[in-house]
Amino acid sequence: MAKKDQQNFGQGSASGLSTGNPLAGCRSHSRFQWDACSLIALTINYLRGPRRLVALGPRIALEVEGRVAKTSQGEVPVSKPWKVIIVGGGFGGLRAAQALRSDLVDVTLIDRRNYHLFQPLLYQVATGSLSPGEVAAPLRSILSRQKNTRVLLGTVEDVDPAYQQVFLADGAVLPYDSLIVATGSQTSYFGHNEWQEWAPGLKTIEEATTIRHKILYAFEVAERISDSVQRRAWLTFVIVGAGPSGVELAGAIGEIARQTLKNDFRSIHPEEAQIILMDFAPRVLMTFPENLAEKAHRSLTELGVQVKCGAMVKGVDKDGLTIEVNKRPDYIHAKTVLWAGGITASPLGRILTARTKAETDKGGRVKVEPDLTIPDYPDIYVIGDLGSAVDANGKPLPGLAQVAMQGGSYAGKSILRKVKGQAKLPPFHYFDKGSLAVIGRASAVANVFGLHLSGLPAWLVWVFIHLMYLVSFQSRVLVFIQWAIQDLTFSRGARLITGSAPTDFNFNKEVGGGGGTPESKTEPAAARQ
16 A cells, blocks of 8 residues: 555544545445445545545544545445546557547547647658648547547646646646546757757658748858858758758758759759768667668768768857868758757656656656656656656667557556556557658668668658658658659649748848849859859
8 A cells, every 4th residue: 555545544523524524424324335435535536536545433444546436345436537638649659549449448639739630741841742631630520420539629737636636727626536647748958949940840740841841941042142252151051960850851852952953943952952961870870780870871962961970069040050071060051950969858748757756768768667667657648758658778769750659559458457457558668660761753762670761662661661650641641642643743832931940041131232133054063154
């Protein structure tokens, strides 16, 4: 019995309902009346939310657990479903909700957005291949046929583990019996959040459309200005971080410059754009086998991408970034800097650790037990990027969609088994299906079940898996059609410049103030030979 339960057991007063013991005033009743009182106590304690032992007198003790109340005289069924709150509608949260499809539980999924976002294809929104609606689907639509689940639009700003309540920013307070926290991660600037203004990350649709704006806008400005130094700065694109997201962004920008836009401008040669992929690590794709990383490096080079490894970013501003290579500083003039350099836990993770005194890793992820719960809080599950789980060898699991989805299914099944009174599941075991990264058309690397693939075979695997994991059938069809058109024509149909960015050019001031009219372009040197 937990210490908290031991403290509540046997407490009471003449007032009865005002203390932890709802039946302290029933001590003089007969045995028949005791049974009636036990039902009253069950109801009161269940409605209060937290489960605990309640002293009913010298002969009866009651424990509310799941849909069954265990007493010294047998089991009494609970009429109300087990309340489960899921915070976050990403891969982990959505998979947990789907695993909890049962009349035994009442599920509430809370998210700041009303949609589920397929983040692995977010870079294609950022580079004009797909529209936001093709990589996202409304949560209410996905769960519309799951009648035990409701979706709430809101932001969870606090959690009270002792009284099992979550607090929303609008003042709403929701009780729970089990809580699943799957709020994911956000871009990390390693203590320099001021860089975010000039170097957007790639975690949300808003960030993806901002990146799309910056990429396409840079070519438009270069077309308008005649100063060669300024033009070079606008045609220089730097991607910080050579993981899968950075590699995919760099490859996509290379295809845009050398294929999609090569015939669209009259004063510039888009194919002469300078694309730089940099990382402090010694090579690209550090989580991939070395031979696959080398093949990815070669594919990037073929697309005109310069790879700078061992480069540390020291500063980012409106005009470019300061780096350090081999302890020597350098400055790169670039109007478009994109950040794919790391992630950190979401803000709710810090709140949760403060309330539960849980430990975190260096990235702010909450360290969890083998069953994905917080130590000493078996009713709180932390999954996905927010949770720091380890494998059988004690190695932290990576922040991948597959880890989140498997963790969500595990948490959902664990809660159902608890409610049904079944034995606990064995510790969570992540089944590693492999890793994928795409560089361009018919160019990718894949480590699938230990099999190393590259080129067209890896690209076909990448296409199939990403299509199958899109949650909406409509999205699968639309994305397949878009990819087919793009692969045949190199056209990107979502090349729209929307919104604004801090690095935008002031045409009225710069061009109108004497910037000059750009001359028509001449053929590139390679074409004249």
